Amino acid sequence: MPPATLPPGYALIALDEAGSTNDEAKARAEAGAPEGTVVWARQQRAGRGRRGRSWVSPPGNLYFSAVLRPVCEARNVAQLSFVAALAVLDLVDGPLPGRARGKWPNDVLMDGGKVAGVLLESALGPGGRVDWVVLGIGVNLASHPGLEGPIPSTSLVDAGAPTLAPEDALPSVLAALDRRRREWETQGFAAVRSAWLARVHGLGGPVTVTNGERRLTGVFEGLDEEGALVLARPGTAPLSISAGDVIFGDRADAEAGNAARG
C-alpha cells in the first residue's frame, strides 16, 4: 500500500522490490526526472552503503532515494548529506525524542548502534554546476542485520519504539527533508552545521579517522565550511578530512576494518 500523501513537490515511484533505489533514481535523474522524484522500495536486492559496502534491505525498513536538483556548486554538494542526516534525526525524534545522535559523515546512531545511513551521489552539468543529486536514505525501522562487530546496528523497534511502517515514515522524513533543506537554502550551511553539531556523537573527544590504510587520530573539533571533519592534533594545525570512517575514543584497533551495516 503506497503512502497516502507525500508533501507537495514530491512525486512517488513505489516499487515492491529494487536492486538499489539509488541506482533506479540515478537512471531516472540521467533521463531528466524532475526535482522531487522519489524512488521507494519495500526491499532491495543490492542495497548499497558508502564506500561500496552493502546495505541489507529486507521488507519492514525504509529504503528510498530522492532526486534533487539544487542550485549549488559542486564543492557544496556534500552539505546536503548533513541536511539529510538532520531530517532522519527529526524522524527518529518522533518516537524516541532526544535519543539519536549523528555520526560523521552521515550516519544516525541510536544508543550507540547504527540505525540509519545516507548515500549521496551526484553529477555535474555544464560549467561545473550540480546537475542532479540522489539522496539515498535507509532507516532500520523494524530490523537490522545483527549485533556482531564493535559498531553494532540497531532498529527503532529494538530501541523500544512502536513499529513505524515505511509508508508512514516516508512522508514524515520527506517533510523534514523539506524543512531542513529550506534552512540550508535560506540560512546557509552554517545553520545546518550548528544544528548537526548539536546532535553529533563524540564532539570534543578523541577519534580515529580511517580511510583505507590511512589512520589519523586526534580530537573531533568540528566541521569546516564544506562538511569535512576538523581533527585537532597536538603540535600541528587542525586538519580537515573530507572522507573516511570515524572510530570513537580508544576503540580504533578493535574497530579497524569494520563494515557498514544496514
Ligand code: BTN
Ligand atoms: C551508509 O550508511 O553507508 C549509507 C547507507 C544508505 C542506504 C540507502 S537504502 C536506500 C538507498 N539505496 C541504496 O542502495 N542505498 C541507499
